[in-house]
Amino acid sequence: MDRQEDLTHIADTSIDPRTKRTKASLREALGTLLLEKSLEQISISELCKVAGLNRSTFYLHYSNVAELFGQIEDDLLADFRSTLLRYERQVSPRPYRREQPNYTASKGLLQETYTFMLRYRAFAPIILADRSGSRLLTILFNLGEEAFLAEWRSLETEPFQHEGYYFYNYIASGIIGLLKAWHSGGMNESPAEMAELTVKFMYC
Template sequence: MSSKLDRRIKYTRLALQESFIKLMQEKPLTKITIKEVCELADINRSTFYSHYKDLYDLLNQIEDGIIEDLNQTLSSFNHTKNEEAIQMTETLLEYLVKNHESSQTLFSENGNPEFQQKVMMLAHQHLLNVLNADKQNLPINAEYLSLYIVNGSIHVIQHWLKNGVKESPKEIAELIITLANEGLSPFQQ
């Protein structure tokens, strides 16, 4: 009985989350109503309130799930090896492709800037740990370097998502790691 209930809860939450993301593709959060989300999900308002306090709670739960997934992925790799850095970045990009609709929406202009900041700070902290472990080989302050790499990478990923993920995750991962490790020199000939 409980697994049947769990499936219904998962289905309801998924339907509400997908409907909310679809509406966020069309307009900013401040213009979306609970009524619209419920109508699109074909779920009544009382059911919505049994799962979420409001739209901000719904958004936070979606964002927290993504942050948790990204953190687990980042934590599972050895960032100091170039091959693993490419593989880790490719894995993150594959996750974004698999969750393209929500990822593209959350990283768009209608997305929550606080979520984007959380993603950047998560990546910054992981990269900073790697850079600090290799501090003696760094010509500059690790914190500045990490911020520079993360911000550039996030903007590359936002552009890639916005333009329909035309390149493969592997191609974008290799580009990001090459830019992070070697700057523009490999591209200047």
């Protein structure tokens, strides 16, 4: 997949084409630099050099590199939120139960999750950082927890409701761990293969 498509496909289509190209170049450049160093180590001058733009052009859109990344985080969150909404009513809240396992829905959502991470692989080290340092991961984790616990409470009898909090953390932490391992291993397996492997672990 082309890197520019990889990092900019969710950009606002209503903005001026020239502005869109400029922002796409900056996002692409930031993604390239993040493969080599941390966000804090990237300067505006370095970013502009990689993007082929001057500093004055950068300042027309952003005040600093952190603001650029913050906008990218917002776009990534919106993109992933739409993915979650597509599968919200299909995923079983109790994947470890064998009575009515929803393998297809679980695998579909997981494959979308791995596809999302592959699409934004340049930003994976920050997306998958410890939740105390990753705004995106914290928001995604909390959104998932709210939805999961609401459905869990509607299905479980009172003696088991307190288990939902622990079960969600167990499953979510495991998936985050697999995403980290997949990324650090070079993402050689396809999203479909990783989804299949994850479902196997969840239902074993």
